[in-house]
Amino acid sequence: MAMIGPTVCTTCVISQLCIRNRAPLLFHSSGAFINGVSWCSKTNTVLRNRAGGRRRMSVNATATATEGLQKGIAEFYDESSGIWENIWGDHMHHGFYEPGSDVSLSDHRSAQIRMIEESLRFASLSEDSEEKPRNIVDVGCGIGGSSRYLAKKYGAKCQGITLSPVQAQRAQALANAQGLESKVSFQVADALNQPFEDGQFDLVWSMESGEHMPDKTKFVNELARVAAPGGTIIIVTWCHRDLSPSEDSLRPEEEVLLKKICDAFYLPAWCSTADYVKLLKSLSLEDIKAEDWSEYVAPFWPAVIKSALSWKGFTSLLTSGWKTIKGAFAMPLMIEGYKKGLIKFAIITCRKPASIREDTSSLS
Numbered sequence: 001m002a003m004i005g006p007t008v009c010t011t012c013v014i015s016q017l018c019i020r021n022r023a024p025l026l027f028h029s030s031g032a033f034i035n036g037v038s039w040c041s042k043t044n045t046v047l048r049n050r051a052g053g054r055r056r057m058s059v060n061a062t063a064t065a066t067e068g069l070q071k072g073i074a075e076f077y078d079e080s081s082g083i084w085e086n087i088w089g090d091h092m093h094h095g096f097y098e099p100g101s102d103v104s105l106s107d108h109r110s111a112q113i114r115m116i117e118e119s120l121r122f123a124s125l126s127e128d129s130e131e132k133p134r135n136i137v138d139v140g141c142g143i144g145g146s147s148r149y150l151a152k153k154y155g156a157k158c159q160g161i162t163l164s165p166v167q168a169q170r171a172q173a174l175a176n177a178q179g180l181e182s183k184v185s186f187q188v189a190d191a192l193n194q195p196f197e198d199g200q201f202d203l204v205w206s207m208e209s210g211e212h213m214p215d216k217t218k219f220v221n222e223l224a225r226v227a228a229p230g231g232t233i234i235i236v237t238w239c240h241r242d243l244s245p246s247e248d249s250l251r252p253e254e255e256v257l258l259k260k261i262c263d264a265f266y267l268p269a270w271c272s273t274a275d276y277v278k279l280l281k282s283l284s285l286e287d288i289k290a291e292d293w294s295e296y297v298a299p300f301w302p303a304v305i306k307s308a309l310s311w312k313g314f315t316s317l318l319t320s321g322w323k324t325i326k327g328a329f330a331m332p333l334m335i336e337g338y339k340k341g342l343i344k345f346a347i348i349t350c351r352k353p354a355s356i357r358e359d360t361s362s363l364s
């Protein structure tokens with residue numbers, strides 16, 4: 001679909017109308033297109049070109065959208081990480097639960113640890129002292145819960161990256177307090193442009209950060225680039241359901257629900273698990289495996305909502321900031337998305353071939 005402009009957004013250079021509906025396109029408050037793609041405000045749908053693919057934005061426009069999104073992500077986590085740590089501890093990811101199990105709040109921390117352990121098991125990570133990982137990167141590290149856990153478990157070195165300066169600082173302080181300063185380090189850096197040499201890490205770990213990445217191809221490319229030959233890549237992330245062969249997009253009402261979640265949690269366009277698998281295959285990665293773990297995480301969001309409604313949660317929220325409060329209001333939407341089968345909690349793992357040592361630069 002063609003579009004004309006410019007007319008709409010004062011912050012953003014990419015100001016256009018949907019030509020079919022003559023309606024303005026929707027923008028984030030930052031001025032970036034919602035989801036990193038173009039939305040028609042009249043039909044609430046993602047605009048598509050004649051070939052059925054999402055319309056490509058200009059390079060400048062994409063960069064502007066990405067910058068706006070990343071600023072939002074950094075501010076969101078700067079603002080909300082302290083509250084999360086106060087109530088939930090240092091893991092900012094779903095727990096892994098037995099389907100149908102009844103859990104109390106105190107069980108949630110062990111469920112979050114179990115998520116890490118189940119992910120390692122799914123990827124067939126070796127516990128053998130000769131084969132266990134020695135160099136790990138934690139992409140989108142939060143306040144470093146996974147980094148410290150993995151460093152201790154394997155006696156490995158771990159480097160974490162996050163967009164949030166507050167998180168990087170807190171992650172390092174917690175590591176230092178646990179005597180891990182020689183093993184674990186954190187910095188503010190972009191997962192789409194990682195400050196690492198090619199082929200450094202025998203475990204590339206991305207626990208619930210992929211959903212924030214506006215360019216999934218670049219994201220996966222970077223994970224593969226920094227992985228050592230033979231290294232394991234683990235991506236645990238929010239996806240939308242796989243499309244059926246007769247579909248070329250989600251249904252409009254599904255897009256609307258995801259758009260609300262995107263706006264609250266600073267997420268760009270979602271993709272499916274099948275999209276990730278396709279990307280990994282295109283890079284000739286090996287042992288690619290994916291599984292839907294939605295049923296194992298079902299108790300998580302109800303528990304987060306319950307904790308937000310506790311006295312401690314409620315008063316913390318009130319003193320936090322608008323971004324955190326907006327995120328809290330969106331929590332029931334996650335439950336709705338899971339219940340409708342729209343949102344999938346996915347694990348995708350693979351291995352970089354051991355034999356492409358000389359070819360890693362082509363992944364940059």
Ligand SMILES: C[S@@+](CC[C@H](N)C(=O)[O-])C[C@H]1O[C@@H](n2cnc3c(N)ncnc32)[C@H](O)[C@@H]1O
Binds near residue numbers: 139209
């Ligand atoms: C939900 S938190 C998960 C934190 C952590 N993995 C955990 O399990 O505790 C998402 C993290 O992804 C990070 N993130 C999002 N986009 C990023 C990017 N482009 N580069 C680096 N980190 C990013 C955020 O800063 C945040 O630390």
